[in-house]
Amino acid sequence: MPRKPAYDRDALIAQARDLFWRQGWAGTSLKDLERALKLKPGSFYAAFGSKDALYALALERYADEGVARLEALARELGPLGALKTQPRLVVEAANAPAKACMLAKTYAELSAKNHDLAQLAATHLSRMKACFADLFRQAQAQGQIGGDHDPERLAARYQSDLLGLRLSAERGDVDARQIAADIAADLDRL
Amino acid sequence: MPRKPAYDRDALIAQARDLFWRQGWAGTSLKDLERALKLKPGSFYAAFGSKDALYALALERYADEGVARLEALARELGPLGALKTQPRLVVEAANAPAKACMLAKTYAELSAKNHDLAQLAATHLSRMKACFADLFRQAQAQGQIGGDHDPERLAARYQSDLLGLRLSAERGDVDARQIAADIAADLDRL
């Protein structure tokens, strides 16, 4: 009996993610979204409920795909190989909406106001950090890095470096490839 | 003949800087500023012209004080000492409005829209990077680090690490002191 929506919900979430990723929460108005998603206000709210609800979906999509990409990389190159390759991949991602991490941008923009989305971004950042820690643990178990390191500490430092790298990669006067190479080189000294 | 303003302009700029630093550009409304600076709209615009003009003054104040602090630190501890101490100082700054770098936050928030303030933040970030490069050059000249390093490259990596550290320091589930210590330790291996 019912009528099917004319849009592809998954594709709309991906488009919204790209827009939010580039422009941030306050920087993306409903007019922007309506234009990009080709949705009138009524359809938008029928589909997603609110701007914040869609932002939450976009954050989740972003984090899920990030974790999936990293795990696929680890299956291909091994744990240390994945960790060493990730910085370069992030810098060279040519068709990404932005270089900087969407989770970090969201947290930086909204944490001062205790916005729910900041807490959500923080949760996803923790998930990513745990992912890094797992890879360091595996690398340790396989003897690729020394056993006298704390995987959690390595993961925190690695994530921090990656966040800095991705922020630097947005700037015109910084050679992010060099930084990525230096981060990877540091992993060889473990 | 004229009447003197009842406010201390320098103090107002510092207060505005703290507010903008914490809440960002879009996150700080004129109502917020009027409340914090205890200025009615008319006085505000007579004093500063616009929200953006005040933000620009705040950015400049932020960058100037940052450079001054670093140079003072270098006079006290020498170039390498300053570079090694800075990460810890940044993390331990208890009464700062935020841990993350205001220049980086501004650039991340506004660069997608090609806002003038993003360009201004980028300029100040370059200034800071040049400052770091100078310190690395001095450390090299004094034999504190090996001569086979490019000071510009070291500075870019160092600044990137620092930006990541300062972002990480805002999170509750990250031990930023450990990261700061690890960044400092890396400088000893140069």
Next chain:
DNA sequence: TATATACTTGAGTGATCACTCAATAAAGCC
């Protein structure tokens, strides 16, 4: 084909945005 069910449309909601300006108050110089 008739009907029930949902999707689409877009004008319109009150709230808040950055900002203006005419009226009022106060301070320095004669």
Next chain:
DNA sequence: GGCTTTATTGAGTGATCACTCAAGTATATA
């Protein structure tokens, strides 16, 4: 004390914000 000059005040500006809803339209089932 009178006059000039500037600071302060706060109601008010149009624009934009996220969001609503009633009316119109299309589709799957009976």
